Amino acid sequence: MDQYSLETLRHSASHLMAAAVQKLYPDAKFDIGPATQDGFYYDLDMEHRLSTDDLKAIDKTMKELSNKKIPIECLEMPRDEAEKLLKEKNQTFKLERLRDIPDGEKITFYRLGDFIDLCRGPHVGNSGDIKVTRLLSIAGSYYRGKETNPMLQRIYGTAFHTKEDLNNHMRQLEEAAKRDHRKLGAELELFGFSENVGPGLVLWHPKGALVRHIIESFWREQHIKNGYELLYTPHIGRSRLWETSGHLDFYSDAMYSPMQIDNSDYYVKPMNCPFHIEIYKTRNRSYRELPLRWAELGTVYRYEKSGVLHGLLRVRGFTQDDAHIICTPEQMGQEIRQVLDFCLFIWKSFGFKDIKAYLATRPEKSVGEPERWEQAIASLEKAVCESGLACEKDEGGGAFYGPKIDLKIKDAIGREWQTSTIQFDFNLPERFDMAYIGNDGAKHRPYMIHRALFGSLERFFGILVEHYAGAFPLWLAPEQVRVIPITDAQHLYARELEAFLASKGLRVKVDDRSESLGAKIRLARNERIPYMAVLGEKEVQSSTLSARSRIDDQIPPLSFEDFAKRLLDEATPS
RNA sequence: GCCAGCUUAGCUCAGUGGUAGAGCUACGGUUUUGUAAACCGUCGGUCCUCGGUUCGAAUCCGAGAGCUGGCUCCA
The missing domain is CATH 3.30.930.10 (Bira Bifunctional Protein; Domain 2)
Structure with missing residues (x-):
């Protein structure tokens, strides 16, 4: 459908971003800028410490470069020439990356205006092909992922073929945030x-x-x-156990300091x-x-x-x-x-x-x-x-x-x-x-x-x-049924239902606060309780309950017995 | 641990050097409610902690803690 794969587009977007960074911060030294599963990043080093406020300016410069529809050209060159070019540009990381390229393999550069980057490619035709981008965050990352190496600055972004795809992606991130287990x-x-x-x-x-x-x-x-x-x-064991197992030799970084008991060291x-x-x-x-x-x-x-x-x-x-x-x-x-x-x-x-x-x-x-x-x-x-x-x-x-x-x-x-x-x-x-x-x-x-x-x-x-998303299935839900009497007149009836359901092994609570029905339903829904049993005058008269589930909203009136049966059928792992 | 950022009431947040605020929650009362928020009132603060600058700090500076996004590592 689209002329370029999403991966190519994102890879090119990382170049466009690097070009923008170079324009704003000419001393920037670039490492690598690949496409990732959800977007792209570029690792770089420079005097200026980036903060999220800087992303706006970079983004603006990217848009300008995109609007100019600058062609992205591939330049093949021999190793010595490549080395000369990178030395001239003081791109020390790129020089090291060049050394990783085995002899006999093609050495290519891609040029986007003033930005020339050692890169395998492929790329989109020109900067105008990269329209839908969003810069997301900045982070630190060790050079070549090694903890002992100096830390580079990384800019994360993403790119899509259409505005709609980007919006979908952002919505997905929001959906994930809503499900965040910490929240x-x-x-x-x-x-x-x-x-x-x-x-x-x-x-x-x-x-x-x-x-x-x-x-x-x-x-x-x-x-x-x-x-x-x-x-x-037990939770603890003598040091000799961990000596035998080899943990003290090979795993001690992850182990807590020992405690002394009767002249022996014990480890958690x-x-x-x-x-x-x-x-x-x-x-x-x-x-x-x-x-x-x-x-x-x-x-x-x-x-x-x-x-x-x-x-x-x-x-x-x-x-x-x-x-x-x-x-x-x-x-x-x-x-x-x-x-x-x-x-x-x-x-x-x-x-x-x-x-x-x-x-x-x-x-x-x-x-x-x-x-x-x-x-x-x-x-x-x-x-x-x-x-x-x-x-x-x-x-x-x-x-x-x-x-x-x-x-x-x-x-x-x-x-x-x-x-x-x-x-x-x-x-x-x-x-x-x-x-x-x-x-x-x-x-x-x-x-x-x-x-x-x-x-x-x-x-x-x-x-x-x-x-x-917090809505546990019935068999796992900490509270399976919320009994909701509409007025004080149904409190006794509600207690009867509570006792009945509890006797069947169901986890049930009564909301007998002096609140409106709407407020009680809203609370139960927010607490992701699978079932609500609403009890009013009608239900008392007919010895029934009006159930409502998280999924179905309202369920026709049921007897206590039928309601319990329905829940017990559902409350097995599937 | 490292890079960047954040931290104000239980929660969500406003407040940029001059008496610390709102909504929700909680609590008390009124209300007796028919399927996603009744009304009135009250309580609630070490503005993360410690130190500094200043006549005066939630606000500026420094150190520390916790958290967030990454790096590294991994269940």
């Missing part, structure tokens, strides 16, 4: 944080805690059904695995008792840099829905398959249907025998294949201790979230010298698989709030 969490009194407690430490308020309780109960029930056994383990746990392994090691294990599937809602604490904390999605204390499967080589394939199916069942229960798998294989630095890696990867691949999931392979993307499958789920407005993870571990079984006695009477090293379905309850809850 809804406070509004619906689900959870919060306190400066006195500390950043990244979640306080679950009664309503959020109730939803969490329902999720946990469902989780436990399903795990028992699927052949798991539940464990509880960043992971649950060592405790599970200790349980495994309490006695000899026979191949006959494998596979073991041990699950725990284990609360762990990890140090996260202050700048990365984000609502419930990134915290310092969180509860993993952790499990460890310990099995023989023969059982491995079947176990992986079962975990994947279990994952899919759980995601379906919470209304997520669009799920993608990412398989990460052996990285350069790794532990464990190559055959074990190959076996494990093969079984992961086979299981994903059989499950019918779409899968992307990330060669060399596994952890040093084993390959893994991560699942990403798509929420109600199309955003992807990384949640479930299934990881082999060839490291801990070695370190802890785990073994089972095979039918040959000899000791063998078991396979160990870590897996989490939700990832963490905090993160999952945050995703759920955004997915449902």
